[in-house]
Amino acid sequence: MTSLTVQHVSECFVKPPHNPSQDTKQPIYLTPFDLPFLNINYNQKGLLFAKPPPSENQHFSVTTFLDDLRRSLSTTLIHFYPLAARLATRKQQNPPSYVIYIDPENSPGVKFIHATVDHVSVSDILTSTYVPSVVHSFFDLNDVICHDGHTLPLLSIQVTELIDGIFIGGSINHLLADGSSFWHFMSAWSEIFISKEENGCSISRPPIFKRWILEGHDPITSLPFGHPNQFIERYEKPQQLQERFFHFTTTSVSKLKAKANTECNTQKISSLQAVSALLWRCVTRARNQPLNSETICQVVISNRGRVDPPMSNDYFGNPISAARGTAMVEDLMAHGLGWAALRIHEAVTNHDDAFVKKQVESWYRDPVVYKTSGLFHPNVTHIGSSPRFDMYGCEFGLGKAVAGRSGFMNKADGLMTMYPGREGGGSMDVEVCLLPECMIDLECDEEFNSAYQVE
Structure with missing residues (x-):
């Protein structure tokens, strides 16, 4: 094609x-x-x-x-x-x-x-x-x-x-x-x-x-x-990247969430945090990162409800930033799904009103314009978009869409784009973007395959 x-x-x-x-x-x-x-x-x-x-x-x-x-x-x-x-x-x-x-x-x-x-x-x-x-x-x-x-x-x-x-x-x-x-x-x-x-x-x-x-x-x-x-920089995406969709059924998401919470003896880990933890662990393993290196799971989140007073959900703009869960590769591999999910949960929880306003205040003191070449790193698993967006409510008289897709732009090794599953019920689709050799290893990863293929 x-x-x-x-x-x-x-x-x-x-x-x-x-x-x-x-x-x-x-x-x-x-x-x-x-x-x-x-x-x-x-x-x-x-x-x-x-x-x-x-x-x-x-x-x-x-x-x-x-x-x-x-x-x-x-x-x-x-x-x-x-x-x-x-x-x-x-x-x-x-x-x-x-x-x-x-x-x-x-x-x-x-x-x-x-x-x-x-x-x-x-x-x-x-x-x-x-x-x-x-x-x-x-x-x-x-x-x-x-x-x-x-x-x-x-x-x-x-x-x-x-x-x-x-x-x-x-x-x-x-x-x-x-x-x-x-x-x-x-x-x-x-x-x-x-x-x-x-x-x-x-x-x-x-x-x-x-x-x-x-x-x-x-x-x-x-x-x-x-x-x-x-401040302008134009960045060319590596041409050899592969993009593949993986479907997580309602059952598979529920099992991942239950597993993560059980391992941590808690009920506070969300479905998205559990799936993100799985991706973080399996992508890190597929990349074969050195055990003594740091690895990061970066989750893009909306600040609308995190500032006090909160913005309206109908605020039209770009009020986003990233929560970063960090770990040594050795620790991420030695512990289970729940341990990784808890790192992400803590990073998201700490991203509160005080944290957001401190970030903004810091930007005023030292304004920065991101360079795309520095946003993505081989040790980062980047979780973008959201399975909570009402994509499939947009029908335009054609009935429910059969799928959502994204374009060429802002793609990089380690970018995970989240979509709601078409059948609803908490299901998710994940668009995984990786170098070809890493994609092969992810496709063969036992933990990953047993999680997203659960029926």
């Missing part, structure tokens, strides 16, 4: 159906949660749907479907108007100051692409052992970084037509939205699509764009730079 080519049939930009109000033209300033991600690639997630089967009185029309998608997207942008905007920068030379913000006054729209790919079916995507490389072409804005949002769309939607399926892929600027916010938008878009409401007056979860600001600090956050060359 590597030689297959996705053809772009048409492109356009979608805007809200009427001019925004004066309130929605105000700049949205970025925060210490957002600005470190200027070098990060766009977040790429999407859903694979089966085309509706033909019936006696109804025939599925891709043309009509695309028209309805564009119309409902336009209506959705009434509520999510920053997605149609671009970034802007206000610079000052003495002292150097670089203020980046979302500028709703400059609002060219969300890019919308219709694409096709011949000779690829839903089954081809689902039954391949490794994620076919053609899936990466189901997304736009490959090889761009978030700083490019000054001239490129903050959101691009690509709708790719397969032989018997439709893939809706979104590429969104990580400065503007984390996974929670992306799926919030997708859910609202699906809601409006299904309701066929055109005035956009009501959605079940209106987004909140007012920025979270640490008490005592200016809402306008600046970087101490005079030129982007001082």
